[in-house]
Amino acid sequence: MVTESSHAAYAAVAPSAIPMSPSTGNLLRMFREYQSNAVILQHYNYTGKLKENKYKEGLKPEAIAFLLVCLLIVVENAVVLLAIWKNKKFHVPMYYLLGNLTLSDLLAGFTYMVNLITSGANTLNMTPVLWFLREGGVFIMLAASVISLLAIAIERHVTMVRMKPYQGDKQGRMFALIGASWVLSVFLGVLPVLGWNCMGQLSQCSTVLPLYAKSYILFCITIFSAILMSIVVLYVRIFRIVKSNTQRLASVPQRKGLYRKSQKYMALLKTVTIVLGVFIACWLPLFIFLLLDFCCPAKSCEVLFKADYFLGIAMFNSLLNPIIYTLTSKDMRKAIIRLLCRPCLLTKDGQVKKIGIPFLECSTSKTDAASHRLEGLETTVSSAHNDMLLRAWSIHTQSLQPKPCNFYHVSFGQHRCWGEVRSADIRGSVGWRRS
Incomplete structure (x- = not known):
């Protein structure tokens, strides 16, 4: 009797359910959907992807081939990163x-390898949140x-525009570029899991990625296309600067040595073209x-299943x-070969082998000491700086007594023999061939 009366009293004072706001209800619904495996089945069935054989048990031969390619990507980029770190x-x-590019390529190979291993029949056992993480990792x-x-x-x-390879703000600019590249990449990759998806709107779903909204796919295409066009425009501008400097130096007889050197910078064309x-x-x-995929309705384009x-x-x-x-850099090739096989760099008589890929070679260097003067960046000297150096050369030429060697080096009045013309004479020196 006491128990029944206490229950009645509790029922009388028990609080009623707190009404939820629409936003709270949407969050709870989204949370339930993100944890529901049925959502994956629903979207894959709507787009027609469940008819594919790839969602049966086991990896297909093409998936195994792609796994091997991904493994090669990881190993190759890891070797390059190690060479940069140790040198x-x-x-x-x-x-x-370049190391940041190599790291992103290495992680791209790794995430795609994880994507392949967890695809197929494993996809249908995933929750949407795991699916977003898997696909988002590849996108990032x-x-x-x-x-x-x-x-x-x-x-x-x-660097080409400012003509100052050693300017003080270069390191800060480098960190800013690296940071911005990762921030933008992560931002693009997490947009679907933050809500830009087609859950609850099947008609807006992508066939290739059944939980991604077609509008998001179009957005990514636009961003990547803009990046491609920007790269093309930047390299075209670099070309025009190099070509202009080369033609200007060729028109001045006293600058034939600089012209020959500037001509070598046109080898950048090979790398840029590649x-x-x-x-x-x-x-x-x-x-x-x-x-x-954006243009085709669901189940209407068979090629989208490939x-x-x-x-x-x-x-x-x-x-x-x-x-x-x-690997178009002579120094990088030597660093990698030294890392993998040090004896491969030496001939039988103990000399260092010449390692080069003539078509790909874009370095203007002739010595190891000079090949990294411009920090791996093909650039050219400014006309104003050349004029200053040539004036200094004309002032001190009369007092110089040439030594019997093949090349000379003048550095504001100081004369010494030099084994060969350096590839980066933009730091207060001019090299010329003895007549």
């Missing part, structure tokens, strides 16, 4: 940017790789593919970037 000569801003790393290419182009362009060609070849198919091939082509850019950006 103090590379501890300069330009190589830090691929975006970081592309934006790192833009950061390198910006750094080269700024960079842009590989970038476009790897990414343009994926851009077109995602644009088709997304792995197009993403795999884009991943090849991460495989080729280290070759294009680092």
Whole structure:
């Protein structure tokens, strides 16, 4: 009796349920959906992807091939990173940017490898939050790789315009570019998990990525296309600067030595052509593919079920970037070979082998000491600086007594023999050949 009366009293004073605001209700609904495996099945069934054989048990042969490529990407970029870390000569801003590109490519290969391992039948066992993390990781790393290419182009362009490779603010600019590349990449990758998705709006869903909204796909295409165009514009401007300086130096007889050196900077054309060609070849198919995904209604374009091939082509850019950006450097090649096989650098008589790739070689260096003077950045000397050096040369030429050597070095009145012309004479010196 006492128990019944106490229950009645408790019921009388028990608080009623607190009404929830619409925003609180939406958050709770979103939380439940993010933890519901049924949402994955619903979206994959709506887009027609459940009809594919890839969602049965086991990895397909093409998935295994892509895994091997990803493993190669990780190993290749890890070797380059280790070479940069162990060689103090590379501890300069330009190589830090190259290292950032290498790191993003390494992580892109790793995240895509995780994506492949957890795809197939494992996809249908995921919750939406895990799915967003899996796909978002690939988006973040691929975006970081592309934006790192833009950061390198910006750094080269700024250095070419200012003509001050050793300016004090370069390190700060380098850190700003690296930080901005990762902030923007993470921002792009987390937008879907923060709410820019098609959960509850099946008609707006992407076929390639069934939980992503088509509007988000179009947004990413626009961003990446803008980055591509920016890289092209920056390198075209760099070219015009180099070509203009080369033609100006060629018109002055007293500057034939500088002209020959400036001509070597035109070798940058080879690297730039390779960079842009590989970038476009790897990414343009994926851009077109995602644009088709935006335009096609669900289940209407069979090619959209072959997304792995197009993403795999884009991943090849991460495989080729280290070759294009680092192995075209003589010093980097030697550092990597020294890291992997030190005896391979020596001939039978103990001399250092010449290691070069003539078509890819863009270094203007002839000695190891000078090859990193410009911090890995192909640049040219300013006309004003040249005029100052030439005036200093004319003042002190009369007092110089040439020594019997093949080359001379003049540094504001100081004369000494020099084994060969340096590739970076922009720090207060001029080299010329003895007549």
